[in-house]
Amino acid sequence: MVRKPGRMYRRITGPAYTRKEFIAGIPQPRIHEFEHGDLSNKDRFGYVLHLVAEEDCQIRHTALEAARVAANKYLMGVLGGNNYYLKIRVYPHHVLREHKMATGAGADRISSGMSMAFGKPVGTAARVKAGETIIIVAVDQQNIDKAKEALKKAKMKLPTPARIDVFPKSGQEPVSG
Numbered sequence: 001m002v003r004k005p006g007r008m009y010r011r012i013t014g015p016a017y018t019r020k021e022f023i024a025g026i027p028q029p030r031i032h033e034f035e036h037g038d039l040s041n042k043d044r045f046g047y048v049l050h051l052v053a054e055e056d057c058q059i060r061h062t063a064l065e066a067a068r069v070a071a072n073k074y075l076m077g078v079l080g081g082n083n084y085y086l087k088i089r090v091y092p093h094h095v096l097r098e099h100k101m102a103t104g105a106g107a108d109r110i111s112s113g114m115s116m117a118f119g120k121p122v123g124t125a126a127r128v129k130a131g132e133t134i135i136i137v138a139v140d141q142q143n144i145d146k147a148k149e150a151l152k153k154a155k156m157k158l159p160t161p162a163r164i165d166v167f168p169k170s171g172q173e174p175v176s177g
Contacts, residue, residue, distance in 0.1 A: 092124035
């Protein structure tokens with residue numbers, strides 16, 4: 001897997017590398033479930049909270065999975081399985097590459113440094129623009145504070161500053177965020 005820290009993949013540089021039919025050996029994204037909670041009756045909730053990115057960045061699939069697990073675990077423990085709806089809105093399409101340099105004794109005979117360094121696929125990332133929604137949570141009015149806390153926990157796992165916006169569904173009174 002990836003040897004470099006996440007901060008090395010945070011910035012968006014160059015064009016997206018997404019043509020998976022031409023790339024061999026891409027690891028599967030860690031995130032498998034994108035929706036949680038009450039899936040059959042998700043339109044019954046009165047308020048929707050959005051976790052919105054404030055800067056352009058790349059979010060690795062492992063960070064998305066960590067944010068999903070943190071938010072879902074908190075909501076499941078506090079509200080139960082049928083009192084919320086959570087959805088991850090971004091998908092990690094961009095393939096991350098890493099040039100693995102040979103290290104150790106005798107590496108000077110094997111490695112040619114960074115010449116022609118293209119790299120092998122080591123993971124995927126979602127490219128997020130400023131103002132784009134990353135996660136949404138739908139709850140009733142009495143559970144807005146708990147949903148804010150869940151999104152706050154998820155926000156700590158992401159490499160970009162984010163804000164939480166609260167939107168009422170039609171026919172509801174607005175709540176100050």
